[in-house]
Amino acid sequence: MSLQSDAVFQKIIDGLKDNAAKAKAINGVFLYKITKDGKVAKEWTLDCKSAKAYEGPAQGVKVDTTLTVADEDMVDIALGKLNPQAAFMKGKLKIAGNIMLTQKLAPLLKTDAKL
């Protein structure tokens, strides 16, 4: 089953590979639960400590933060149309665990215009 957010995670995977140093600076393991129509459709693990990201639950590492978000919202966050903080306040993004780490993740997710 292919979700729109697959593209986002592909970009993250590449981003991690290219910017391994930045990834290690974040130093966290994130588990994303992407929901579609209310049910968890897919899980992605972002292991910043080893600069890897893959589909499925975390393997062998302890998850620092778990984020649950809908497919469309994930794409909007990555496109910068939905501010992660705003999403969190509205309840579109649920975070469990170490919230501070997600702040550090933001630059990796969002495609910013470059000054």
Add this chain to the structure above:
Amino acid sequence: MSFRPLVEGDCGGVNPLMQLGGQLTRDVAHKDEGFSQPQFERSSRPDEQLVNDFLGQVAAPPQSFQMDTLMQEMRGINIHGAPQQNEVAGQWSRDFMQQQLPNKSVHLPPQHQHMQHSQEFFDEPLITSQNFMPPQMMRQPYMAITAAPQQQQHDTFFDESMETIITDNLPKVANSGESVEDWISDFQRNKEHNEQTATNFNEKFWQRLQDEWQKLAEENEHPWLSEYNENLDAYKEYEFAEQNPMAELDNAFEKGKEYLMKGDIPSAVLCFEVAAKKEPERAEVWQLLGVSQAENEMDPQGIAALKRALELQPGNRQVLMALAVCFTNEGLQSNAVKMLSNWLEAHPRYKHLLSAYPLLKSEGTSLASSLIGGNKLRDLQQVYLEAVRMQPAQVDADLQEALGVLYNLSGEFDKAVDCYRSAVHVDPQNAKLWNRLGASLANGSRSVEAVEAYQQALQLQPGFIRVRYNVGVCCMNLKAYKEAAEHLITALTMQAHTNAARELPNAQAFGQNQMSESIWSTLKMVISLMGRSELQGYISDRNLAALNEAFKD
């Protein structure tokens, strides 16, 4: 004569006034008669006794209003503390203390709420607010400071130290209701003691925080520490192109500048690389190389080159500005702030403004400064605003540029847009400024206006890769995926097949190193969003030709 109605009785009885007069003039004690029999006087004449009693009563009250005795009593109170006065004082001071605590607890609820709120965030409770009754107001800033990092380890530490402080101070406060004088001196002693503990606490806190961080750094590379080290190290080495077709060129530097004039950035980059290899000690070569790489959408390379330039020429303001921009793009906020404050220091006209903000200048204790990072940003914004106000009539484009970067860092994109608009007004031929204007608009979700600004930039400099990348991102945000892909592919093609390379005979598909990774990954995302997964293969192979074919229509 007129007294007659007053003194003459009305219809019979003697006038009461006259009766009173009669009383007074009556010789009660018969002294006039010279009849002195004391025993008789005292016991036998009841009305005498009554009079004496009455006179005695009237006399008694004045006795307690005698000021001398009163003064003596007061003195007695001050020195010894007369019992009944002490009671009152004790009661009053107890009441006062009780009143004080509720006042403090008024300030507690907001913090309490904050705690509750953040408690929901964390699995482990941050601080159990029940045992948290701050006797002094000074505790609360610490709450705010430590709530910010929200690192679990530090919070448990904070818990412990808070509890020790609380238990130390509560008894002191409770005992201070003995007597007026004691209470006053106690209060003063308390205040000093608490201020002392507060400052001790301050130092202790920071010391322990620093120790914790040191420990963590040794253990497993604490993120904040290692962020400084690693990120700066990652940009240390500049990676030269493997096969540079310009390698044979003699005055590569001059050639590079020519390409810049023409607006062909990728070619310029190649030339500058050659020049840098030949003359590695020449700061301006590195500077132009760094700046061009940034415009080439290769920030990591740009940072490496600019750092080299900075080493060779520490006060170069253009290098500092360019570095600040690159750091901003890479999300390294504190490094960017540092660069911009160094910029001010290097500017003869504005450096005096920094003297009011010693924190901004401090190099050392970098651990503490990263914690106050947010305030540093705001302070720096204030300083820049002051600089702008120094010359309200004349717009300094550099100042506006720097201020725009700072506003981008703090997310106040509309303000950044204002800054760049005024900068562009002063310097309309500057493609970089148009790009920054566009980027600020785009990051502030004003994508349509952003495209206009980008068009201006591209008109001035068609080979401005970064602008093309930004246009691609803009299209993607507007969900115009096809246009986005086209722009990105154009940018990549320009990088891979530079004019310079085309001029030379061996122009093969060598340009792997010259293509920007960020463009590739964004392109990948666009392709996936389009749903054209068959093209993904081309992307991983970096097969530009095929992609060009696919989007030719």
